[in-house]
Amino acid sequence: MDHVTSETFDANARAALTNSQLRGALKNATSLFGKRRLAAARSVSNWEDLRSQARHIKDETLLHLDKYLEQFTAQAEAAGAQIHWARDAAEANNIVKDLAQKRQARLVVKSKSMTTEEIHLNDALEAVGVEALETDLGEYIIQLAGETPSHIIAPAIHKTRFQIADLFVEKLGIAPTDDIVMLTATARRVLRQKFAVADIGISGVNFAVAETGTILILENEGNIRLTTSLPKTHIAVMGIEKVIPRFSDLEVFLKLLPRSGTGQHLTSYQSLITGTKRTADREGPEELHIILLDNGRSKMLANPTTRQSLACIRCGACLNACPVYQQIGGHAYGSVYPGPIGAVITPQLIGLKKTSQLPYASSLCGACREVCPVKIDIPELLLYLRAEITERPEVRDQRSETVKQKPGERLAFKVWAGIMTRPRLYEFSAGFGRLLQGFITRGGRIGKVGGLIGRMAPPLAAWTSARDLRPIEAKSFRQQWRSAGRS
Numbered sequence: 116m117d118h119v120t121s122e123t124f125d126a127n128a129r130a131a132l133t134n135s136q137l138r139g140a141l142k143n144a145t146s147l148f149g150k151r152r153l154a155a156a157r158s159v160s161n162w163e164d165l166r167s168q169a170r171h172i173k174d175e176t177l178l179h180l181d182k183y184l185e186q187f188t189a190q191a192e193a194a195g196a197q198i199h200w201a202r203d204a205a206e207a208n209n210i211v212k213d214l215a216q217k218r219q220a221r222l223v224v225k226s227k228s229m230t231t232e233e234i235h236l237n238d239a240l241e242a243v244g245v246e247a248l249e250t251d252l253g254e255y256i257i258q259l260a261g262e263t264p265s266h267i268i269a270p271a272i273h274k275t276r277f278q279i280a281d282l283f284v285e286k287l288g289i290a291p292t293d294d295i296v297m298l299t300a301t302a303r304r305v306l307r308q309k310f311a312v313a314d315i316g317i318s319g320v321n322f323a324v325a326e327t328g329t330i331l332i333l334e335n336e337g338n339i340r341l342t343t344s345l346p347k348t349h350i351a352v353m354g355i356e357k358v359i360p361r362f363s364d365l366e367v368f369l370k371l372l373p374r375s376g377t378g379q380h381l382t383s384y385q386s387l388i389t390g391t392k393r394t395a396d397r398e399g400p401e402e403l404h405i406i407l408l409d410n411g412r413s414k415m416l417a418n419p420t421t422r423q424s425l426a427c428i429r430c431g432a433c434l435n436a437c438p439v440y441q442q443i444g445g446h447a448y449g450s451v452y453p454g455p456i457g458a459v460i461t462p463q464l465i466g467l468k469k470t471s472q473l474p475y476a477s478s479l480c481g482a483c484r485e486v487c488p489v490k491i492d493i494p495e496l497l498l499y500l501r502a503e504i505t506e507r508p509e510v511r512d513q514r515s516e517t518v519k520q521k522p523g524e525r526l527a528f529k530v531w532a533g534i535m536t537r538p539r540l541y542e543f544s545a546g547f548g549r550l551l552q553g554f555i556t557r558g559g560r561i562g563k564v565g566g567l568i569g570r571m572a573p574p575l576a577a578w579t580s581a582r583d584l585r586p587i588e589a590k591s592f593r594q595q596w597r598s599a600g601r602s
């Protein structure tokens with residue numbers, strides 16, 4: 116994975132915090148996704164059982180991944196697909212380039228796929244003169260803007276309707292409008308023509324069923340249907356962790372993924388593809404190539420602690436729930452996979468040296484773990500990676516060079532640690548803080564318990580410049596405990 120700027124996460128995040136338009140767009144989108152997810156989860160009575168079942172299926176698959184990959188390969192080949200194995204991004208890109216060149220392809224239509232983003236397939240194709248056109252509306256928008264996705268399922272989540280309107284006026288030459296229906300119709304008109312003349316269609320894969328050799332791809336726009344059925348050649352790129360054992364397992368994941376991702380009970384289209392088209396007059400590709408990508412996944416698999424990272428079904432729920440992502444968006448992470456799951460898998464995919472700031476991009480509040488449909492313990496993984504950084508001097512030193520802690524900040528954390536490790540001092544300081552907090556606010560909203568401190572006086576103002584602070588409660592936990600008659 117090239118193009119990584121995760122080593123400047125600290126600076127990226129600070130810059131994002133000053134962008135009020137970005138933060139407004141993120142706030143609207145993530146809170147809407149969050150509310151929809153909650154309502155959709157409540158629409159099934161056995162949500163928690165489904166989560167446990169999904170995790171169980173993933174754990175079982177990962178323990179016997181070799182067996183299931185072989186079974187998937189045999190079944191897919193029997194149905195007419197051709198399987199390719201790629202150790203890393205370069206190998207995967209070479210396979211696609213080779214297939215494109217042999218077919219003298221000039222135009223490739225693509226459906227949204229984080230795996231192809233991970234290997235930077237578009238750049239690789241462009242280098243050999245093949246145009247790769249994104250056909251998912253969000254991906255199309257960011258491709259027009261020359262940007263990268265900032266969310267796993269909503270690539271243009273950081274953009275407002277008005278920014279998209281300006282982009283379409285500039286790049287597609289339409290008359291100024293911010294009417295969403297008009298904008299969508301414009302994109303559809305441009306893209307439809309391309310499907311008809313594309314040489315190859317490239318997609319990702321949501322699930323690959325070992326039992327039948329079937330790949331399943333979920334979407335809402337119909338562009339995947341067109342990508343995988345109109346061009347004569349379909350290339351599907353998938354991480355090796357996407358395989359699941361049985362067709363019946365899909366029932367569990369089809370309930371979890373759309374609900375967790377977009378809050379839908381089901382996506383508008385589910386394309387189940389088993390091999391190539393059967394007869395000459397049927398729709399569908401004459402050739403189906405499935406690329407199984409490792410690119411660091413075997414290493415994650417080999418470690419019992421990090422293995423659970425591979426259970427991710429890329430729903431994006433942890434991004435929407437994360438208080439850090441909600442404020443800074445995806446680009447600040449400087450890598451293809453943003454948010455909590457990005458902070459976990461990016462360091463494992465490309466190493467900690469370039470990404471040592473990412474495991475610290477979390478308050479460890481646990482919101483990501485709570486919403487994850489496959490119960491990945493992201494905070495545990497973040498702590499594991501932090502421990503690795505601390506234990507490896509070359510990574511640790513590199514991190515301290517890039518994250519310059521101010522002397523005052525260092526002193527504050529030392530004092531904090533001293534207080535937190537001494538119970539009596541802690542109690543005394545909390546009481547003192549309770550008395551002081553009224554004096555250190557400046558135009559804040561404090562006044563009664565439960566209000567928030569919006570602004571503190573310098574030097575504490577840095578803390579409240581981007582967030583509100585909950586004041587210390589009138590009665591400490593210990594006081595409440597004692598007055599409840601507990602010793």
Ligand code: SF4
Nearest residue numbers: 427428430431433487
């Ligand atoms: S870690 Fe869980 S919540 Fe986050 S994208 Fe993956 S499956 Fe979804």
